[in-house]
Amino acid sequence: MISHILLALAFSSQCLATHETKGEGAKSLTTAEFKDAFRSSGIVxxxxxAALDPSVSFYTAxxxxxxxxxxxxxGSKLKVQEATFPVEFSVENLQNATNITSTTRYLIYMLDADAPSRADPSARSFRHYLGGNFTLTGxxxxxxxTxxxxxNQSQPFNDFVQPNPGPNTGEHRYILALYVQPPRYNTAGFESAGMSTVRTNWNLTQWRTQLxxxxxxxxxxxxIETNPNAQSGASAIGGSAMLSMVLGAVSLGSLMFLL
Known part of the structure; x- marks a missing residue:
C-alpha cells in the first residue's frame, strides 16, 4: 500500500511540474479547469x-x-520579487468568445483581493493595474x-503597482481578468464614463455597469504567502490532481491488502 502511495506522489509531482513550468514545459488548460480553480479557491x-464562466483560456507569465x-x-505561488509586471499576456480558444472580430480590443486588470490582509480585507479590491486597447499581435x-x-501601445488607466503585501498578513490572491472592450473606449479613456483612478475598495459590479x-x-x-513559516504548495489545479492521485493510490493499496 505504501509503495503505491509513494508511486502516486511521484507521478503527481511530475504532473504538477508540467503545470507550473517554464517555457517549453508550459501546459494548456481548459476553460473548465480555470472555472473549477476559481471555485475551489473561494474567489468565486x-x-x-458566481456566474464567472470563462470562454477563453487566459494566461500570463x-x-x-x-x-x-x-x-x-x-493558484501559482510567486515571491514578491517575482510579481513584477507580467512578461506577457496570451489567450487560447478565442474563437469561443462571442462578438469577437479581428479588430476587437480588450482590457485587462489586476487586483489584490486580500488587501491589506487576508483576515481583514478592508481595502478589497486593491487595483494594481488597469489597461485597455489590448489587441492580438498575430x-x-x-x-x-499554442x-x-x-x-497594447496605449497608456494604462492605472499604471502597474508591484504587489508588496505586509509581513504576516496571510496569503494574498492576485486576480487578473480579461474583458472585451466596448468600442467607445477605443478612442476615449475610461474616465469618460466617470471612472475614478482611486485604487482601493474597487467595486467590480459597479465598475462593470459603469463601463x-x-x-x-x-x-x-x-x-503570495506572507507568513515565513507557511509551507509552499501546488497550484489550485496541480494540488487537486495530486490529491486525486493519492486517494486513488490509497484505494488501490487497500484493495491489494484485502486480496
Missing amino acids: PEILP YSSGDGKAAQIIP TNSSVLS AQLLS GLGPAIGATYFT
Missing part, C-alpha cells in the same frame, strides 16, 4: 460573481528567479506556443 463567489519566463496558472506566446499574444462591460471572458490568479 467571494470576490468574483512572469520572470522567475532564474530569469526565464514562467507560466502563471490559477504572434504566438514564447511560453505556450496561445496568441495580446499587447458597460459584459462578463469576463477569461481570468487567472496567483498567490
